[in-house]
Amino acid sequence: MSDAPTSQPIRIDAGGWGLSWVADDDGRLHQLGLGPEGHTVPLEVGAQWYPLAFPTLDGTDPFRPPALQITHADGTLTTRLALTAVERDDDPSGSHVVVRTTDERFDLTVEHHFRSHPDSGVLEQWAEVFHVEDGPVTLLAHDTLALFLMVPDDAELVQFGGAGWADEWRWSTDPLTIGTTVLGSLGGVQPHLQRSPCLLLSPAGPFGGPDGAVAQDEGEVIGLSVAWGGNSHLTLDVKPRAELDAPRELRLRAGANALGAPYRLDPGVRMVLPTVAWTWSTTGRDGVTEAFHRWSRDRVLRDPDRLRPLVVNNWEATFFDFDESRIVGLIDRAADLGADVFLLDDGWFGTTHPRDDDTQGLGDWDHDVRKLPGGLAPLADAAAARGIRFGIWVEPEMVNPLSELHEAHPEWELRDGREPRLHRHQLHLDPLQPDVRDFEVGVVDRTLASAPSTSYVKWDANRPITDPGSRALPTDRQANVWFDHVGATWDVMARVAEGHPDVELMLCASGGGRVDHGTLRWFHEFWTSDNTDPVTRVRMQWACSHFFPGAVMAAHVTRWGERPLPFACAVALSGRFGIDLDLGAVSAEEDAVLRRAVAWARRTQDVVQRGVVRRYVSPVEGPDRSRAAWSVHGDDGRVAVFAFQLDEPATSAPTLRVRGLDPAASYEVRATDLDGFDETSTATGAELTDGIAWPLDAPLTARLWELTPTDPA
Numbered sequence: 203m204s205d206a207p208t209s210q211p212i213r214i215d216a217g218g219w220g221l222s223w224v225a226d227d228d229g230r231l232h233q234l235g236l237g238p239e240g241h242t243v244p245l246e247v248g249a250q251w252y253p254l255a256f257p258t259l260d261g262t263d264p265f266r267p268p269a270l271q272i273t274h275a276d277g278t279l280t281t282r283l284a285l286t287a288v289e290r291d292d293d294p295s296g297s298h299v300v301v302r303t304t305d306e307r308f309d310l311t312v313e314h315h316f317r318s319h320p321d322s323g324v325l326e327q328w329a330e331v332f333h334v335e336d337g338p339v340t341l342l343a344h345d346t347l348a349l350f351l352m353v354p355d356d357a358e359l360v361q362f363g364g365a366g367w368a369d370e371w372r373w374s375t376d377p378l379t380i381g382t383t384v385l386g387s388l389g390g391v392q393p394h395l396q397r398s399p400c401l402l403l404s405p406a407g408p409f410g411g412p413d414g415a416v417a418q419d420e421g422e423v424i425g426l427s428v429a430w431g432g433n434s435h436l437t438l439d440v441k442p443r444a445e446l447d448a449p450r451e452l453r454l455r456a457g458a459n460a461l462g463a464p465y466r467l468d469p470g471v472r473m474v475l476p477t478v479a480w481t482w483s484t485t486g487r488d489g490v491t492e493a494f495h496r497w498s499r500d501r502v503l504r505d506p507d508r509l510r511p512l513v514v515n516n517w518e519a520t521f522f523d524f525d526e527s528r529i530v531g532l533i534d535r536a537a538d539l540g541a542d543v544f545l546l547d548d549g550w551f552g553t554t555h556p557r558d559d560d561t562q563g564l565g566d567w568d569h570d571v572r573k574l575p576g577g578l579a580p581l582a583d584a585a586a587a588r589g590i591r592f593g594i595w596v597e598p599e600m601v602n603p604l605s606e607l608h609e610a611h612p613e614w615e616l617r618d619g620r621e622p623r624l625h626r627h628q629l630h631l632d633p634l635q636p637d638v639r640d641f642e643v644g645v646v647d648r649t650l651a652s653a654p655s656t657s658y659v660k661w662d663a664n665r666p667i668t669d670p671g672s673r674a675l676p677t678d679r680q681a682n683v684w685f686d687h688v689g690a691t692w693d694v695m696a697r698v699a700e701g702h703p704d705v706e707l708m709l710c711a712s713g714g715g716r717v718d719h720g721t722l723r724w725f726h727e728f729w730t731s732d733n734t735d736p737v738t739r740v741r742m743q744w745a746c747s748h749f750f751p752g753a754v755m756a757a758h759v760t761r762w763g764e765r766p767l768p769f770a771c772a773v774a775l776s777g778r779f780g781i782d783l784d785l786g787a788v789s790a791e792e793d794a795v796l797r798r799a800v801a802w803a804r805r806t807q808d809v810v811q812r813g814v815v816r817r818y819v820s821p822v823e824g825p826d827r828s829r830a831a832w833s834v835h836g837d838d839g840r841v842a843v844f845a846f847q848l849d850e851p852a853t854s855a856p857t858l859r860v861r862g863l864d865p866a867a868s869y870e871v872r873a874t875d876l877d878g879f880d881e882t883s884t885a886t887g888a889e890l891t892d893g894i895a896w897p898l899d900a901p902l903t904a905r906l907w908e909l910t911p912t913d914p915a
C-alpha cells in the first residue's frame with residue numbers, strides 16, 4: 203500500500219516502543235519521537251523544531267559529522283533530501299515501512315526501511331541509495347541510521363571487544379562522555395575479533411543503582427546490533443547543553459564503516475546498506491536478551507526449531523597430527539559417549555603440500571593420502587556405522603602461497619600491486635571474481651560429494667584483509683572492496699546453504715571473528731571463541747548471550763586453562779554443548795564426569811538452546827566479579843539454573859532468587875556439580891524465588907539445577 207507524502211507523522215510501532223518521523227515544509231525529515239512512547243508522541247510544535255532524522259551534509263548542522271555524505275557526479279558536496287513517498291505493508295508478523303526521500307537537485311534517492319517484529323520488540327532498519335546522475339557518485343559516509351537522544355550526564359555504554367584473537371566479547375561499561383566515541387571494526391574479514399558490532403546503552407541514567415549493582419530486569423536499555431559481516435561502526439557523538447544539569451544531546455550513528463573507503467556508486471545500481479537491529483527495553487538487559495533471542499529465532503536463524511547437536515571436535519585433541527586410525531578411534535569414543543556429530547578439523551587435505559601445519563596446503567582440497575588413504579568416506583562411514591554424523595572443517599576463502607591453487611591461480615588473490623602481506627602464512631582469495639566464488643562454493647560441494655553422508659561443516663576464515671585490491675574492480679573503485687566483499691561472500695554462503703539445505707553449518711573466523719546477525723543467516727551456529735578457558739568463557743558467553751541465543755553459541759569442553767573438568771563441562775553446558783578433548787586419553791574419573799555432562803545436556807539442551815534467559819549475578823561488573831548466575835526458562839515450565847564460582851569471592855555470597863516461576867507450582871529440584879554431587883528435592887516456585895543459598899565457595903566450581911514442574915497446569 204502506498205501513501206502520498208504527507209505532513210502527518212510517520213509512526214513505527216516496534217512492539218512496546220517505537221519512533222516517529224515528520225517532514226517539515228521543505229520535506230526534510232525530523233525525528234519527532236523515539237523510545238517507549240516514541241511512536242505515539244504528539245506533534246506539538248512545527249516539524250522544523252525537532253532534530254533531523256537523518257542528517258546529510260546539507261548546510262543545517264555544520265558542527266556534526268553527517269550520516270550520509272556524497273560527492274555527486276558533478277562534484278557537488280552537499281545533499282539535500284526531501285520526502286517523496288511513504289509505503290507501508292502490514293503482515294501478521296509486523297510491518298515494513300519505506301520512507302523515500304530524493305535530493306532537491308539530483309536524481310538521487312535514499313530509502314529508509316523499517317521492518318518491525320512486535321513479537322520480539324526488535325526493529326530492523328536499513329537504508330538503500332540509488333541514483334541516475336551523469337556518472338558515479340562517491341559516498342564518504344553511508345550510515346544506516348542516526349538516532350537523536352537526550353541523555354543524562356551519567357548515561358552509560360557497554361561495548362564488547364578486547365585485544366583480538368581469543369579475546370572476543372570482553373565486556374566494558376563506560377560513561378557516555380562528551381565528544382565522539384567510535385566503536386569501529388576494521389580488517390574486513392573477522393572484524394568482530396576486535397570489536398563486536400553490538401552495544402548496550404542506558405538512556406536514562408547509569409545501569410547500576412547507588413551501590414553499583416545492576417538490576418538485570420529493570421530500567422531502560424537500548425540494544426543495538428549491526429548485521430554486517432565486514433567493517434562496522436557505532437558512533438556516539440555527545441554534546442553538552444548550556445544549562446547546568448541539562449540532558450546531553452546524543453547522536454548515535456551506525457552502519458558499515460566507511461573509514462578510508464569512499465564508495466563509488468554507479469548510476470542505476472542500488473546500494474543496500476547493512477541492517478541495524480535494535481530494541482528499547484523497559485525491563486533491563488533481560489528484556490534486551492529476550493528480544494534479541496526471540497527475533498534471532500524468528501528472523502535470522504536457519505532451522506530455528508532444530509535442536510543443535512552435541513559435537514565432538516578433534517582440534518584441541520590432535521591439532522594437525524592424526525591419521526585414519528586415530529580419527530576412527532576418536533569417532534568410536536565420541537559415539538560411545540553419546541555425541542551426535544564428530545567434526546574433523548583442519549589438517550585433512552593437501553597433496554603436494556600436505557597440511558601438517560598452517561604453513562601450506564590451504565586451497566588444495568584433496569585429502570592427504572598419507573593421513574587418510576581412503577579419504578573422508580571411511581571416516582563418514584565409521585561415524586554412520588556407530589550411529590553418529592560426520593562433520594568436516596573447510597576454509598574456502600583462503601590460500602597458502604605454498605599450494606597448488608596458488609601456483610595455478612596467483613591472480614585469484616585479494617591484493618593490490620604490492621607484494622601482499624601474509625597472515626597465518628596465508629592470503630585471501632578475491633570474492634569479487636566470479637571464478638573465485640564458484641571455486642569457494644565448489645570446495646564445499648566436492649568435499650561433501652567425497653563423503654556424501656557428511657552433514658555438518660565448520661566454515662573458517664583465518665586472516666583479515668590487509669592488502670585491499672581487486673582485479674574485478676576498475677582503478678577508481680578499488681576502495682569498494684571493503685563494502686562489496688561482504689555481499690560477494692554472503693553470495694557464496696547463500697549458495698552453499700541453498701545447495702546443502704540439510705547440512706548444518708558452523709560459522710568460524712579464528713574463533714568469533716564473524717559473529718553478526720547478517721552472516722549468521724546462512725549458518726546454524728558459530729564458534730564463539732578459540733578461547734575455551736571456562737573462566738573466560740563464562741564472561742564471554744554472558745556478554746554474547748545478550749544478543750545471541752544458546753542454540754548458536756558453540757561451547758566446547760577443552761583443557762584450556764587446565765581447569766577442573768566438572769567446572770569446564772558446566773560452563774560448556776550453558777551454550778551449545780560440545781567436547782574437544784582427546785577422548786582416548788581421559789581417565790575413568792574424567793570419563794564419568796563427561797558422561798554426567800552428556801546426560802545433563804540431553805535432559806536440558808532444548809531449554810538451554812531456546813529458553814528465556816534471566817540474569818542474577820554478573821561476572822563482568824561491580825566490585826566482585828568472582829561469581830556468575832543465571833537461569834534459562836523453557837516453554838514447558840522447565841528451568842535450568844547455572845551458578846559459577848570463578849575466583850576467590852570479594853563480597854559475601856548472594857542468594858539466588860529465581861524469577862519467572864509460578865509461585866504456587868511445585869518443582870522437582872535436581873542439583874549437581876557433575877563431580878559426584880547429585881541431589882533431588884522439591885520446592886514451590888515461591889520458595890525458589892525466595893532464594894537458593896549460594897552453594898559455592900571454592901573457585902572453579904559450579905552448580906547446575908534442573909527445575910521440573912511436578913504439577914503442570
Ligand code: GLA
Nearest residue numbers: 517547548710711712713732
Ligand atoms: C581457527 C579456528 C579453530 C581451528 C583452527 C584450525 O583458529 O578458530 O577452531 O579450526 O582454525 O586451523
